[in-house]
Amino acid sequence: MNGKPYGQPSVSARAVRRAAERETEKRVSKPTLAVAAPRMSFGHQHAEAFCLMWYACECGHRERIWNSRDGVTAFGFQCPSCKEPKLKHVNWGLDKYAPDHVPAPGQRIWIDLTRDRALEIARRTVDQVAKGKLPEGADLNRIADAVYNGGMQPDLVVYGYVEAS
Structure with missing residues (x-):
């Protein structure tokens, strides 16, 4: 016995989360009409309207940015960590429609110019x-x-x- 309850090896929460992220990235490598269509059903002109969206950079920086408007957003722009123009919208399938989202102080958001x-x-x-x-x-x-x-x-x-x- 390995001294753990019922002899089952435990898996860390991080390992489970990372495995789920890898599996999601495999399934959702590119945006498809099947992913975009349900978001359009909220009555907005743009699929990314009022969505929380993941942006990631090659340097490892990741952040979730909220689109507070019914408009398009930039696909990529300058990363705040490495200062390179490599921060890109990733995992489009994980965009979450959140019209009532209240951003935390310090969170970046898209607004009308x-x-x-x-x-x-x-x-x-x-x-x-x-x-x-x-x-x-x-x-x-x-x-x-x-x-x-x-x-x-x-x-x-x-x-x-x-x-x-």
């Missing part, structure tokens, strides 16, 4: 490219309008974070 934020992004982008030579006001507004895209673009923010002025 505002015109002011689009102007800030345009100004920062032009500053990086033009090395401080900002274009005339009309040109900057034209760039901001392209970034804003009529309010269709998502913005990724940290819930509960307010930038100091």
Whole structure:
């Protein structure tokens, strides 16, 4: 006997969880219409509307990001851990419809991009490219309008974070 109840070897909770994750990844390697269709039945225009979605990077960073809007989200973007543009939406089959989700402080969420934020992004982008030579006001507004895209673009923010002025 190995000294354990009923002689059964115990399996750690982590081993069980990892085995389940590996099995899920095998079954759901790519999004399919069968996976996306049920989420569309909630009456939204986009399958990822109000979903909690897993994002992962090659460096090992994983996080769950909530889409607080009925709009598309970025498939990939910069990882906060390694700073490489390799954080990607993974395990689409594990997206969870959660319209009443209350994010924890510090959780990242997708929100609608505002015109002011689009102007800030345009100004920062032009500053990086033009090395401080900002274009005339009309040109900057034209760039901001392209970034804003009529309010269709998502913005990724940290819930509960307010930038100091």
